[in-house]
Amino acid sequence: DGGITQSPKYLFRKEGQNVTLSCEQNLNHDAMYWYRQDPGQGLRLIYYSQIVNDFQKGDIAEGYSVSREKKESFPLTVTSAQKNPTAFYLCASRQRTGINYGYTFGSGTRLTVV
Amino acid sequence: GDSVTQMEGPVTLSEEAFLTINCTYTATGYPSLFWYVQYPGEGLQLLLKATKADDKGSNKGFEATYRKETTSFHLEKGSVQVSDSAVYFCALEDYGGSQGNLIFGKGTKLSVKP
Numbered sequence: 001d002g003g004i005t006q007s008p009k010y011l012f013r014k015e016g017q018n019v020t021l022s023c024e025q026n027l028n029h030d031a032m033y034w035y036r037q038d039p040g041q042g043l044r045l046i047y048y049s050q051i052v053n054d055f056q057k058g059d060i061a062e063g064y065s066v067s068r069e070k071k072e073s074f075p076l077t078v079t080s081a082q083k084n085p086t087a088f089y090l091c092a093s094r095q096r097t098g099i100n101y102g103y104t105f106g107s108g109t110r111l112t113v114v
Numbered sequence: 115g116d117s118v119t120q121m122e123g124p125v126t127l128s129e130e131a132f133l134t135i136n137c138t139y140t141a142t143g144y145p146s147l148f149w150y151v152q153y154p155g156e157g158l159q160l161l162l163k164a165t166k167a168d169d170k171g172s173n174k175g176f177e178a179t180y181r182k183e184t185t186s187f188h189l190e191k192g193s194v195q196v197s198d199s200a201v202y203f204c205a206l207e208d209y210g211g212s213q214g215n216l217i218f219g220k221g222t223k224l225s226v227k228p
Contacts, residue, residue: 040221042220103160105157105159107156
């Protein structure tokens with residue numbers, strides 16, 4: 001079955017370390033997204049990519065970086081510059097056209113700074 | 115810019131009670147509107163959507179009607195079950211104002227007691 005896979009499900013990071021969250025999709029979707037979820041804050045857009053080798057900053061991109069070298073993959077790196085990285089991170093992809101257009105979400109990665 | 119406002123939770127109901135979760139929006143274009151549901155520890159699942167004014171989205175007993183005159187998309191269910199306990203997010207997609215990215219409300223946590 002097609003879908004989005006995020007790994008790992010839980011991730012612990014020491015202060016000052018960079019960590020990379022994986023997001024892979026086999027839906028053949030062009031667009032991919034990273035959201036951050038904090039309690040009571042809803043979902044906030046970090047980065048998005050509409051085609052391979054291109055990506056744009058979302059509302060809270062500071063302290064994060066991404067790459068989009070393959071259509072299927074959109075990894076997110078949380079850098080040491082991100083001052084409060086503890087959160088639940090959700091990846092999504094989207095089919096932009098056709099009658100079944102819409103977003104598909106992964107099951108998330110919970111990042112905790114220790 | 116575009117925004118979504120939904121009622122604050124948590125909402126606690128008894129099984130078989132009637133549910134309403136209010137959602138209003140501001141948008142510069144002609145948005146599509148969505149309700150997503152998030153079960154504990156999981157990603158988001160699309161519950162229902164409406165793409166133009168007066169459309170009614172429905173799924174699993176939930177309904178919401180796109181009201182342009184009141185800029186609202188309230189979620190309703192006639193008889194909730196314990197299994198409906200989750201966090202519900204209202205969202206919009208507006209190519210005119212937000213480049214087609216999803217804008218989310220802050221979420222409403224629903225707890226249904228037996």
